[in-house]
Amino acid sequence: MPAEQSDQDGQLQIARDRRLARRMLRGDQRAIKAFCDEYLPKLFRFALSRLPTEQDADDVVQVVLTNAARRMETYRGEAPLLGWLYQICRREISKHLGAAERHGTVVSFQQDAATESAVALATAPAADEPEAVSGTDQFAAQVHAALDQLPANYARALEMKYVDGYSSKEIAQRMKLADAAVQSLLARGRRAFRRLYDAADFDLETPDGDRAEVPRRCR
Amino acid sequence: MTDRETPHDRVSDVEEERRLAGILSQAGSRTAPSEAQLERWVGHFRASLADARAEKRRRWQIRAAGIAASISAVVAVLFMMQAPDLPVAVGVAQVQVVFGGNSVGGAQGTQRSLVSGERLNAGDRLRTGLRGGLGIRYRGADVRIGRDTEVIVHTTRLELVSGVVYVDTGGLGAAQTDVVVATRLGSVTHLGTQYVVQLDSDRLVSAVREGQIIFRSEQHKRQLSADASTAGEIRVAKDGSVTESRKPRSGEQWDWAVEISPGISLTGRSPDEVLIWAARESGRTLKYVDEKAADVAREGRLAGTDTKIPSPQVLVAVEASTRLRFLPSDSATLLVGLGKR
Numbered sequence: 001m002p003a004e005q006s007d008q009d010g011q012l013q014i015a016r017d018r019r020l021a022r023r024m025l026r027g028d029q030r031a032i033k034a035f036c037d038e039y040l041p042k043l044f045r046f047a048l049s050r051l052p053t054e055q056d057a058d059d060v061v062q063v064v065l066t067n068a069a070r071r072m073e074t075y076r077g078e079a080p081l082l083g084w085l086y087q088i089c090r091r092e093i094s095k096h097l098g099a100a101e102r103h104g105t106v107v108s109f110q111q112d113a114a115t116e117s118a119v120a121l122a123t124a125p126a127a128d129e130p131e132a133v134s135g136t137d138q139f140a141a142q143v144h145a146a147l148d149q150l151p152a153n154y155a156r157a158l159e160m161k162y163v164d165g166y167s168s169k170e171i172a173q174r175m176k177l178a179d180a181a182v183q184s185l186l187a188r189g190r191r192a193f194r195r196l197y198d199a200a201d202f203d204l205e206t207p208d209g210d211r212a213e214v215p216r217r218c219r
Numbered sequence: 220m221t222d223r224e225t226p227h228d229r230v231s232d233v234e235e236e237r238r239l240a241g242i243l244s245q246a247g248s249r250t251a252p253s254e255a256q257l258e259r260w261v262g263h264f265r266a267s268l269a270d271a272r273a274e275k276r277r278r279w280q281i282r283a284a285g286i287a288a289s290i291s292a293v294v295a296v297l298f299m300m301q302a303p304d305l306p307v308a309v310g311v312a313q314v315q316v317v318f319g320g321n322s323v324g325g326a327q328g329t330q331r332s333l334v335s336g337e338r339l340n341a342g343d344r345l346r347t348g349l350r351g352g353l354g355i356r357y358r359g360a361d362v363r364i365g366r367d368t369e370v371i372v373h374t375t376r377l378e379l380v381s382g383v384v385y386v387d388t389g390g391l392g393a394a395q396t397d398v399v400v401a402t403r404l405g406s407v408t409h410l411g412t413q414y415v416v417q418l419d420s421d422r423l424v425s426a427v428r429e430g431q432i433i434f435r436s437e438q439h440k441r442q443l444s445a446d447a448s449t450a451g452e453i454r455v456a457k458d459g460s461v462t463e464s465r466k467p468r469s470g471e472q473w474d475w476a477v478e479i480s481p482g483i484s485l486t487g488r489s490p491d492e493v494l495i496w497a498a499r500e501s502g503r504t505l506k507y508v509d510e511k512a513a514d515v516a517r518e519g520r521l522a523g524t525d526t527k528i529p530s531p532q533v534l535v536a537v538e539a540s541t542r543l544r545f546l547p548s549d550s551a552t553l554l555v556g557l558g559k560r
Contacts, residue, residue, distance in 0.1 A: 024268060032268065036261045044252045058256060062263055069267030073275065143246035162243035190239055 018077030049141035154189035316354030385476035405436030468502035482527030508556035
């Protein structure tokens, strides 16, 4: 059943993305705002986790947005819009790092594990790409990447509950939902987060050295 | 469905929740772009989308223009092919000679008296009087319409309803284009230059005195040629039967056309040039008695009026202004020699 639910969620998301893309192509400003609110922070994090500096991520996001706008009419809604944006972003990261290397603006790759990993990631074929850099940053990046792939309300609820420490009642107030609805939302969010771990074959080690494995039953 | 849990699930979920809490709290909050960054990106994305839409519109406009041009070309080709049945006002011919009066033309129901120089449109119906005739320029050819004749001018063919037409596609300045004369008994297309087509109530007669013609009907396709001394003639009866014969290159069948000749301007032309024209007008071949006569005819230049004059007057004018003389000969030859000084 969870797998079926996941498929249904995926199909709904794709259908929503397809409608969103069509509306943006028609110049619908509300659709553009909805797209930006949902996807720009995710895109930024995706780029930031693969590039040496925030300035690099900023530059890349801007280029990605130009390309996405230009290619929006080619988006057929066969996959989620986020994945489509990540694909464009990967290519731009690769170009950005390649250009930086040619101009000598990238330094001390060997001393920066995250950057080194990012270069390896950006230059690797897409299918072989690991989804994050290494070390402390790797752990956070992977968790954040998983959250970014969840529906926005799932990720927000999980973050409020487990990162910010709000109670479910407080979350209900902030999200303008009933307490029972928040409980249900969190339950669905945990399952979805778990499925992403399964798909990525997560076997995390926290920076403290603790094994943070997802329970085997849930895999 | 998924929210219904067993006691075992609940125990496991508590454990899972504890672990997830550990993972998420260790990872911390997701990094968010600043408000300024977001504002800048949103503006950039809006502008890029607007550019992309403008570019798409421009591509469509170019594509639409290309499609429109292609459609126009196809329509033009179709029009050229189908126009015979379309009474569209497109200039396809010009009146050159109006002989004997009482000739009318124009679209059906709006017929008017025709005058020299008038343009004729596709679909115009021309009628000549009992004593009249018309000369028109049609597809580069000299077409003469005999008395008591009815013709409809189409873009690619002349529809002979009744009467007689003469076609000369080989005269001075003629463009060697096909001229098809269509009748209810079949159509005649030239492969050469001079031919007549006559349609009566019970038969079609077509003769060629220079070059070749092809006659086509539902049952027949015949090719007919002229030779040096005779014209080829084909007769098609009402029942569709076809007979062929040889006939003189001049005579009553052709003489009427001389009266409707557009004529020729002599000024600046050599005697040879105008004599060739006059010989063809009468269905004869020009021959010189000797080279001296030929040299005089080719080297001289005529001067005088720019008015076009018909073939009988051309011969008079040449004799009056040069040493060239017309000598007795057979009916198929215009024989020219030198007279005494």
